[in-house]
Amino acid sequence: MDQLVKSPVSPYSVFTRSEWAKLRADTPMTLTAAELDRLRALNDPVSLTDVEEIYLPLSRLLSLYVAATQGLHRATQRFLGTSQGKVPYLIGVAGSVAVGKSTTARVLRQLLTRWPNTPKVDLITTDGFLFPNAFLREHGLMERKGFPESYDTQRLLRFLADIKAGQGKVTAPVYSHLVYDVVPGEIVTVDQPDILIVEGLNVLQPARLPRDGKAIPFTSDFFDFAIYLDAEVALLRRWYVERFMTLRETAFRNPLSFFRKYADLTEAEALETALGLWSRINQPNLIENILPTRPRADLILRKGDSHDIEQVSLRKL
Template sequence: MDQRTDRPLSPYRHFSRADWARLREDTPMTLTQEEVTRLRSQHDRLDMAEVEDIYLPLSRLLSMYVAATQRLYRAQQKFLGTGDAKMPYIIGVAGSVAVGKSTTARVLQALLARWPNVPRVDLVTTDGFLFPNAVLERENLMERKGFPESYDISALLRFLSDVKAGRRPVTAPIYSHLVYDVMPNHRVEVDRPDILIVEGLNVLQAGRPPRDGSAVPFVSDFFDFSVYIDADEPVLREWYVDRFLRLRGTAFSDPKSYFHRYAKLSDKEAIDTATSIWERINLVNLTDNILPTRQRAGLILKKGANHLVSDVALRRL
C-alpha cells in the first residue's frame, strides 16, 4: 500500500497498480481470453493481465461490500419484523467520453455474475435516458448531447426509485449509437437483480436540489458504490480522435449511421473533425460537468496513455 508522506490528507487510500493487484489474493479468474476480447470496446486494450490486476481485486471488494449490505438489511428486517425482499445493490460507473466506461461496466457485470451464488447482475446505460433527438433539436440542445440538461433526469430518477423500491419489472429505454437516438418502443427490462450497474457520463452529477425536499435530488443518491474512470485530458483527446478514425471503417460506413457522412473523410479531415468535436463539445462537458464529480466516487481508476490502470484510489469508510 502507498504510504508516502508527501501526499496531502485525502478521503482516499491510494494504491499503486502492484499494491492493488496483490489485494486479489485467491480470487479466481472466471473469464476466458475469448470472453475478455468480446467484453472490451473496439478501441480499448483490455487484456487478461488488466482483469487480473485491477478488476478481480475490485470484484473481491464488491463481493464483501454486497455481503455486508445484505447483513445490514437482515438486521433492519429483524428490527422491523418485516419480510421485505432485499433491494438491488447499485453500482455507478462514470467518466469521460472515450475513457472506457462501457468496457469497465461489462467486465464488472461478467465478473460479479460469476460469484459462487450466481447473482443476477443487470447493466443499464444512461444513454437511454437522453431526450430523443427531436426534443433536443427543438430545444437547440443537439450540440449539448451528453450534458446534464440533455437527459430526462426525472425519468432516470423514477427508474432508479422503482428499482430500489423492489418494483418488478422495471423498464428502461434503449439508445442506438448507430442512429444516434433513443429507439422508440424499445426497452430493457430490469426485474429485481441482485446487482444493477448504471453507466454514464454524468451519473455522479450533483445539481440544485428541490426546494421542498420532497424528491431524491441526484442519481448518485441511489448508488451503493461508484467508480470513476480517469485519464488526463490530452490522453482522452488522443483516444477520442483514434476512436473516430477507427469508426470511419466500421460503424460510420453503415448507411444507416447518423455519422455516415464522416465515412469518406481523409485521415487529415477526420483528425480535424474529431478534434473540433472534442474541443467544442466533449472537452467542455468534461471540464464543466464530468471531472468536477470525480471526488464523489467511491473508487477512482486512473489510466495512463497505454489504456492500463496505473493508480487506484479507494474512498475511506
Template sequence: MPDGKLKPSIEQRFTLFGREEWRGLRADTPLTLSQEDLVRLRGADEMISLEEVADIYLPLSRLLNLHVSATIELYRSTFRFLGTAQAKVPYIIGLAGSVSVGKSTSARILRSLLARWPGHPNVSLISTDGFLHPNRVLAERGLMERKGFPESYDVRTLLSFLADVKAGKRRAKAPVYSHITYDIVPTEFQEIDQPDILIVEGLNVLQVNTAPGLDDVIFASDFFDYSIYVDAETEMIREWYVARFLSFRQTAFRNPGAYFQRYANLSDQEARETALSIWTRINERNLIENIRTARFRADLILRKGENHRVESVALRKL
C-alpha cells in the same frame, strides 16, 4: 497542477494504491474470464489484456463482493428489526467517466466478474444514454451541441427508474439508445427484473443535478450503494477519442442509417480535424465543466495511463 492529479485535500479522503500494491489485494480470487470472453467485452479500440483484468478488476470485484455481502446482511437485520417480510433490494453500482475513457468496457468486465461470484449471479447493466432526450426534443431546445451535458437528460425518468429498481419492482423499463442512429429507439426498452446487482454506467451519474419542478432534491447517486470513476489525463482521452473516431469510418459510420455516415469517407487528415473539433466543442467542455468536477464523490477512482492501463487506484477512506 496538471488536471487529474489528486490534491493534498483529496489525499486526506482517499487511500492511494499503486498498481503492484492493488494487485496484491486480489488474494486468491480466481480469474474466471477467458481470452475469448475478454474479446467480446472490450471496446473495439481498447486492447485490455487478461493481465489487466487480473491486476485491477479482480481485486475490485473482490472488494465489491464484500460490500454486497455486507449490505445484504444489513438489509436482513433491518427486516428482522421491523418484523416484516424480506424484500429483494438490488445493490446498485454507479460508474462514471468521460466519453472514450473506457467506462463501458470497465462496466462490462465488472458485470461478468461479479456474475461469477457465488450468491449474486443476476447482474444487470444499463447505460444512462437511454435517458437522453430524443434528438427531436434536443433540437427543439437548441441542445444538440450540448448532448451528454446534464441538461440533455430526462432526469425525472432516470430517477423514477432507479427508484423502481431500488424498491424491487418487477420488470422496470429503461429506454434504449442507438449509437448508430445517435438517438433513442422509441419502441425499445431494456427490462431490469429484480437483479442482485445493477451497474449504472454513464457520463454524469455522479452529478448533483436534478429535474426542474421536483418537490424533493434527489440525485441519481442517492440510489447507488457504491460508485466508481474512470479517470485519465484530458490529452490522453482526446487521443483515444480521435483514434476511435478514425476507426469508426470503417465500421459504425458505414452502417445503413448511421447518423455519422457523412464522415465515413473522410481522409485521415479530414477525420482527425473533424474529431478534434467535436471533442473541443462538446466532449472536452462537458468533461471539464461537469463530469470531472464530480469524480471525488466516487468511492473509488481508477486512474488510467497509456493504452488504457490502470496505473493507480484511489479508494475512499472509511
C-alpha cells in the same frame, strides 16, 4: 492526480497497480481471452493481465460489500419487523467519453455474475435516458448531447427509485449508437437483480442544493458504490480522436449510421472533424460536468498513456 487524493487528509487510500493487484488474494480467474474479446469496447485494449491485477481485486471487494449490505438489510428488516424483498445493490460507473467505461462495466458484470452470492447482475447505460434527437433539435440541444440538460432526468430517477424499491420488471428506454438516437417503442426490462451496474457520463452529478430545505434527488443518491474512470485530458482527447478515426473505417460506413457522412471524409478532414467535436462538445462537458463529480466516487481508477490503470484510489470507510 490532484492534491486532494495525495493529501494526508485525503478521504482516499491510494494504491499503486502492484499494491492493488496483491489484494486479489485467491480470487479465481473466471474470464477467458475469448470472453474478454467480446467484452472489450473499441480502442480499449484491456488484457487478461488487467483483469487479474485490477478487476479481480475489485470484484472481490465488491462481493464483500454486497454481502455486507445484504446482511445489513436483513438486520434492519428484523429490527423493523418487516419482510421486504431484496433490494438490488447499485454500482455507478462514470467518466469521460473514450475513457473505457463500457469495458469496465461489462467486465465487472461478468466477474460479479460468477460470485456465488450475486448470481443475477444486470447492466444498463444512461444513454437510453437521453431525450430523442427531435426534442434536442427543437430545444437547440444537439450540440449539448451528453450534457446534463440533454437527459430526461425525471424518467431516470423514477427508474432508479423503482429498482431501489425492489420492484420487478422495471423498464428503461433503449438507445442505438448506430442511429445516434433513442429507439422509439423499444425497452429493456430489469427484474430484481442482485446487482445493477449503471454506466454513464454524468451518473455521479449531485443535485443542486435546495433553498427551501426540500430534497432534490439525483442519480448518485441511489448508488451503493460509485466508480470513476480517470485520465489526463490530453489522453482522453487522443483516445477520442483515435476511436473516431477507427469508426470512420468501420461503423460509420453502415448506410444506416447517423455518422455516415463522416465515412467519406479525407483523413485530414476526418481528423479536423474529430478535433472539432472534442473541443466543442466533449471537452467542455468533461471540464464543466464530469470531472467535478470525481470526488464523489468510492473508487477512482487512474489510467495512463496506454490505457493501463496505474493507480487505484479507494475511499476510506
